Amino acid sequence: MSKSGKKKSHPDRPGDSDDSVPKRLPRQLYEDELFRLQGQLVEMQEWVRTSGARLVVVFEGRDAAGKGGAIKRVSEYLNPRVCRIVALPAPTERQRTQWYYQRYIEHLPAAGEIVLLDRSWYNRAGVERVMGFCSDDEYSRFLHQTPVFEKLLVEDGVMLRKYWFSVSDGEQERRFRGRLDDPMRRWKLSPMDLQSVTRWEEYSRAKDEMFFHTDTAAAPWSVVEAEDKRRARINMIAHLLSSVPFVHVEAPKLALPARPAQRGYQRPPRDMFTSVPDHAATLLQHAH
Template sequence: MTKHERVERLPKKAYEAELFRLQGELVKLQEWVKVEGARVVVVFEGRDAAGKGSTIKRVTEFLNPRLARIAALPAPTERERGQWYFQRYIERFPARGEIVLFDRSWYNRAGVERVMGFCDNAEYMRFLHQCPIFERLLIEDGILLRKYWFSVSDHEQEQRFRSRLKDPMRRWKLSPMDLESVSRWEEYSRAKDEMFLHTDIPEAPWYVVESEDKRRARINMIAHLISTIPYHEVRRVPLSLPARPPSSGYQRTPRDMQTFVPDHAATLATVRKSPPAAAKAEPAGRAEPRKRRAGADLPK
């Protein structure tokens, strides 16, 4: 692929069908993690605007937030700066039966902290030495650790930044730090190469996700994740809805004794277009069926 060549976008219909199927597998994976008492840690790293956040959103869309948590840590506090570097990340690690997705992780030290000068050289070198040891300890203790690097070109990143600048609903995704990465592209590239050299270990390898097309990136990442974990469908206890018991005389509280949310929906005007004069009435019994719920025709 040449520098500015765009990857063909995965067709929406194929994307939505496969995403829905994969999300069904993620639900099965979650149940297996719960029953088996497994602990899963998934690290999402990569360039700003590479598609990490949107992929995490698709991963967790149908999962139980009590079992599958997202860890997106802010800048360290003064107290946290005085801790062992890995300490504040360990506090977010899963217990038995949980999945934790790190939207950026301890690899901040090898990326933004290194490039922006937020750590000194001694701290940086200590991280490169300790990180493989730290991750081997996690694996040895039974944690299933997966690390994904989302790779995007400088041209595509700039296009996404420009799109966010124009969109008031996504402007919050941009910070001065993000924009700084444009002028420090090569510095970040060198930092990433150095990080891979020291931390791409057999026990916890880096998996690179090509993310020029976000749809392909999401599908590829989720499909790979579930392929690396030996889960199976868990047999669930059959459930049935019990019969409602007869009333014992309870009366609901009068409406005027409660404060209700105003009916804002009632203020929305519904535009009804009159059918064309030439339109013929449908024969009885041949009315057009209602549209199906979005996603209802997707494979289960």
């Protein structure tokens, strides 16, 4: 049982049998439902904007578990002035001397904003712990302070949603191999990512310890089974929508004004400017 009183799930179990892998959601069914849910996200965004709500969504999980794809689908139709994606690089030398949460705090939302955290302060519970980038004292302090930090956020009115994307070791390796062979996605792999293959059990223990201390009533974890990326995206977005108490906000009616009559303006000759070459015309020539 977790501290929040919920029955603990067992994500990221190695060696899952084929029977435990859910059937892949058909593409058309997935795309239709995704589009419907994205329409609901636009509605939720408008409620957040007009009500002054503050929403933080944390995306965590194994490397290649599908966090980035889920974030992309959540934000696809949202206003970037309302919904921001935050994916912080490694801390600078100066940031390493700050209070650990300090560099994340400056990215928290103001009224009417949504922040999607592509990894978060939970780096300390995962990669920093497993790879030895933090001391034992820093790690213990993190496990003690995080529930307090998150409770303070929630008490101040921030809606905090935390998602853990769970994937088996076999599926993770399959996705890694796919990235190795795909020049368009090769950038997603780093030597640090590949360490997660050889340190699977260490990451599992770190995740279990993290859940024990930070799966709280104030800020519970929600596990997204991610063997099938389509199911994972649909399930995560549907859950997020169900957890935010938004209501429909009537959009103001807009009318396109009549274009006024021209008053003698003449556009300067095109040869005065540097134009982008017509690459599309080249394609058409080769096509014929």
